[in-house]
Every structure is written in C-alpha cells, then in structure tokens.
Amino acid sequence: MHRTPQRPRRAGEQATPASLVEQRSEREVGLSDDMLLAGFGAGDPAAALAFVRRFQRTAFGVALGVIGDAGLAEDIAQQAFERAWRQAERFDPRLGTVRGWLVSIVHNLAVDAARVRRPHPIDRQDLDLLIAAMAESPEHYALAGEISAELRQALAALPEEQARAAVLTAVHGMTARELAEREAIPLGTAKSRIRAALAKLHETVATTRGPHG
C-alpha cells in the first residue's frame, strides 16, 4: 500500500515522488472539469489524482446510494474511475457535464453489482432518508444549478408513493414488477406510479431554462 503524503513537510525535507505529484495536483485544482478529464484520460498522474479527488465524493455517494454497503461502494467507485479513465475520450461536452457522465458510469456499475449481490434490499427507513437527502434544499449543495434545484423541489413535491417509485426505479434499477412486489400493489398500479412520477419530474426539467445541472 502506498504512503499517504504528509503535509506540511518539515523545512528541508526532500519531496517524495508522491508528494511532487501532490504539488502538481494541487495546481490542477483550478482546471475546469473538462480539462481535468482530458488530462486524466491522457495519463497525466497529477490530473488523475486531482480528478479522483474532485469527484470521489460524487462517485462514492452514488455507489453507496445504490448498493448500501461501504466496502462494495468503494470497489464500485474505484472501477468507475478506471472506466472513466479508459473512456475519457468518449466524453462529449455537448451531451452533458463531466459530473453527469461520471455519475452514469458509477450508476451503471452499481446497478449491475446490485443485481448480482446487494447485501439486502434497501429498507423503508433508509429509502425515506435517501429520498429526503435527494430532495433536500439546494443551499446544502454547492453544485446545484438551476435545473437540479427545481428537480429537487419537484421530487419533494411528489406524493410519497410516487417518490419511492421514482427512486427505486431510477436509483436502484427496480423493474415495475419488482416495485409491485415490494410495495404489495398490482403491476398496473406500479407502472402508473412510475409513469406519473417521471412525467412530473420531467416536466420540471423540460420547462426550466437553465445551464447544465
């Protein structure tokens, strides 16, 4: 395992290779997400470190939200960064933000992992907490753009059963049938909850004029 570079260094202490990467990495902090991703994809170790640091809370948060286990979430997040590195060239800024792109990479890996072995299905209480966290007002989220703020509000405004339907399908990848079983409702009801929830959320996004995310 590698040393975690110590900061601050004592005067006169020689810089280690790792800490030199750190120094350069700190200078990368001012780069835009797109530039950082480009450096990461090109194999620049300082850009790589800066990229991981910039987005590690995002990646881990998504993985944890889906899989519910910190150890598995770390594995998933790590795989996601490797995939992002390999696919960095494929990122198209016209299609979305770097953060959104990375989130989808993590999410796909996490949902696949959950299908194979989620430790246990998310329990009702955790689900309510998760929904509340997602619907939380944007002051807590530095990244919130206009669209995400509206989306949070729209989620908060959904009837509870529709919010659960939206999150269980969008985040946890549940099918309508699985939702019906979990909520003990007919399949038709499950489908209409899903459609109603997504339609309302989508309308918010579609009518909000704003920059990415």
Added chain:
Amino acid sequence: MAELSCDQCNELTAELALGVLGGRERAEALAHLSRCARCQDTVSAMTATVGRLVELLPEADPPPGFDQRVIAAMTPPGFEHPAITPPKADARRAHRGVPVAAAVLTGALLAGGGWLFGALFPVNPSGLPISGVQVQPTADVMVSPLLSGDQEIGQAYVYARDPSWIFLSISDPAKSGSIGVSTTLTCELTNQDGSTVALGKFSLQDGHADWATQTPIDARSFDGAKLTTDTGVTLASAHFSPRDADTTSDAGKHRDDSDSGNDHSGGSHDKDSDGKGSHGKGSGDKDSHGKGSDDKNSHGKGSHDKNRHDKGFHDKDSQGK
C-alpha cells in the same frame, strides 16, 4: 410481436428511460423507436431527466486513502510512482531515473494494458509533452542498454513478472548518425535460442521515442529485445540473459546490483547533457528541484535507493564505459 403506435410507445417512455423495461414490451418498444424519430427524441429527453435524478444522490466521503488506492490500481506493477522531477539544472548529476521523452503511448496500449501507463508520459491536454519526467523503476524491473554497435542509443526496461511488459526509451539525436531523425522501428523480443517474437512498431520523433508493450516474457528463455528498421536492418539490441558477453558485463542486472548499472544511465545522461536535457521539448516544470537521487532515497523501496547510488556516480567518473 405487435407493432406499437406512438401513443402505446409513449406509455412506455418512463420505463424505457429508466432501463427497467424487459422482455416483449421492451422488444416491441425498441422496434417502434427504430422507426420513429419523434418517439426516440421523447425517450432521449426522459433519459436525460433520469440521469439528472440520479445526480441528486447525496455525496459521501469514501474511506481515507481512497484516492491513492484508485491511482495505485492504475499504475503498472514495477513502477510504484512516476516521479515527476524537473530537468536537472546540473546535467552531470546523473541519477538512476532515466529521462523519458514525453511521447504519448498508442491508445491500444493504454486501453489494453489496463494501467495508467500514460502516467509514465504525462502530456498536457494541449498535447505538448512535459519535459523532465523521470521514470523510477523498482527492484523488480531490469534495465539494459540498447546498443547499436557499441553506441548506446537508449535503454530497455523489462518487468518479467506477471503481467510482464517491456519499455524502451530511445534517445539518439542525429549526432550519432546511426539512425535517422524520423524512422519507423520494429521491436522484437529475442530468445536465447535465437527465435524472435515481433512486438510492434513505433516511430522516432527527432531521434527520440518511448514505447512500451505488454508481452508474455518467459524469464528462462528470454534474452532481450532488438530493433530493426523498415529495411530489415538490425539497428540496436538489448540483452538481459547473463550469458551474453558482447555487451558490457552489467547487462541485465537488476537495479539493486552493481554500480555499472549507473553507467547505462550515466551514458544516456551524458548524451542528454549535450543539450537535449530531458528531451526538453515544450514546457516543463522548471523548478529548481533537481534532486533526483534524493527522491529515490525517500522512495523507500530499499535496494536501489541506497546511497550507493551516489557512490556509483563517483565510480562512474573513474570507470570507463
């Protein structure tokens, strides 16, 4: 399988965008989408919304050291950390790290190797190489000079454990005359029985190149590598097997071995001191930090980092090449 109308397909928009539609419904919907651009747009738009919804997931701190572990997992075995050191102010202060021209590896290698192999060759997003990058091999990596006749034109590094790879660093400015300014070279693995395995081709830029590839290496039969030009002429070779007597006696020694290992890097550094610096193309981090040797001591890997390194340097002065 029924053909869906747009209305029927619209009913399925949410589930399609969520990726949770299955079986026949999904097949029917996809069939409709393949014929209907408008419904396709509808689903695309909904897919974007689903993506934004997932982005609302709260962030969370990963366990400490996560970032280091992620990077470490992408670094090739044999190279613990690429040491980013600026070009030496004093070209005579040769050190173990071999200056690496910041060439970009082929995309195939980066993708197939599964490592941040590019970490060895940092490139600015603008594409300009960053000079002054030093490679810090560990004790598991063998190095040997690439000799054209008795002229050293570069080094070959080999990591013979699984997953094995070979890395060549060539720096032969036109002054040696043995190779052209821009040449395509073929690299082959050579075995002790004389057989060869083609590894790939690469080009020199202004007489410089850095190139690496993963390849199976059987330490028992492996001899070295050779470079041939496109006319089939053998340009240079490196030998790692101990029986070879043509190269200097230190060929193929591990880094933690004799000082003569320094000769190789010393040799190349001499070349560099002729003005190429660390293949100084483009901009570099020109801090005055050229303490390569100390970096290696603090690298803490043990054997090849000992002060013997400095002693080796002095010895190099007294030894011939």
